[in-house]
Amino acid sequence: MIMLDRKESAKVISEFKDRRLTSPEADSNLRGIVAIAYADQRQYAQAEDYLKTATNNTATVQLARAQLLLAQGKTDQAVAALDGMPVAQDAPWWILRGLARIKQASGNQEAAFRLMSQAYDAVPWHQSVMGEYAEFLIGTGKLEQAIVIRDKLKKLAPRYYWTNYVDALILAQQGRQEESLAAASRCLPSHRTTCRRLYWPLKQSFKKVTY
Missing domain, CATH: 1.25.40.10 (Tetratricopeptide repeat domain)
Incomplete structure (x- = not known):
C-alpha cells in the first residue's frame, strides 16, 4: 500500500502480479492490492480479471472491487458493493481510507469524515x-x-x-x-x-x- 501511495502502481503490478502466497486470505489480499494498482493505471479489464482469481472475499478484495467501480464512474455500484461490509474497530488504515473516499464520492460526508478520522488515529x-x-x-x-x-x-x-x-x-x-x-x-x-x-x-x- 505504501508503494501505491508513492504512485508506484506499475511497479506493484510488475513485482507482485505473479506472486502467490500460501495463505488463501493473504493471497486474496495481495490480489486486491494488485487490482487496485491495475485500476490506478486505468487497466480496468485487467483489474477485474485479477480480482476474479481471489479465493476469499476479504475486506481488501471488497474495497478493491468498489474502488474499481468508482474509478469507472460507477459510484452507486461502488457503494452497493460495500453494503453490509463490516468495519472492524482494528481495521487497517488503508481499508478505512478507501471506505472514506467511496463514502465521500457518494455524498455521505459524515461517514466519510468518521472513517478518515479513524484512519488518521491509526497512523x-x-x-x-x-x-x-x-x-x-x-x-x-x-x-x-x-x-x-x-x-x-x-x-x-x-x-x-x-x-x-x-x-x-x-x-x-x-x-x-x-x-x-x-x-x-x-x-x-x-x-x-x-x-x-x-x-x-x-x-x-x-x-x-x-x-
Whole structure:
C-alpha cells in the first residue's frame, strides 16, 4: 500500500502480479492490492480479471472491487458493493481510507469524515493520511486543526504533494489567494490531475488566461 501511495502502481503490478502466497486470505489480499494498482493505471479489464482469481472475499478484495467501480464512474455500484461490509474497530488504515473516499464520492460526508478520522488515529505519522485528513478537516470547517497538521507536514516533508496541497487550501480559506495559488502550483508537477481541481479555480479567480 505504501508503494501505491508513492504512485508506484506499475511497479506493484510488475513485482507482485505473479506472486502467490500460501495463505488463501493473504493471497486474496495481495490480489486486491494488485487490482487496485491495475485500476490506478486505468487497466480496468485487467483489474477485474485479477480480482476474479481471489479465493476469499476479504475486506481488501471488497474495497478493491468498489474502488474499481468508482474509478469507472460507477459510484452507486461502488457503494452497493460495500453494503453490509463490516468495519472492524482494528481495521487497517488503508481499508478505512478507501471506505472514506467511496463514502465521500457518494455524498455521505459524515461517514466519510468518521472513517478518515479513524484512519488518521491509526497512523497519525502517515504523511498521505495526514494530508487527506487535513483536507477533510478543512471541508468540515475545522481549519485550526488542519493548520496543526499542515505545520507538521511542513516539518516532515516540506516539498511533499500533500503538504503543498493542504497549504494551498488553508491559505485560500484565509483569503491569501496569491500565496494559495503559489502553493498549489508547487504540487502540480507530481500530481497534476489532482491539483488541477484546486489550481484552476484559483487561477480563474485572478482572471489569468494561461494554464
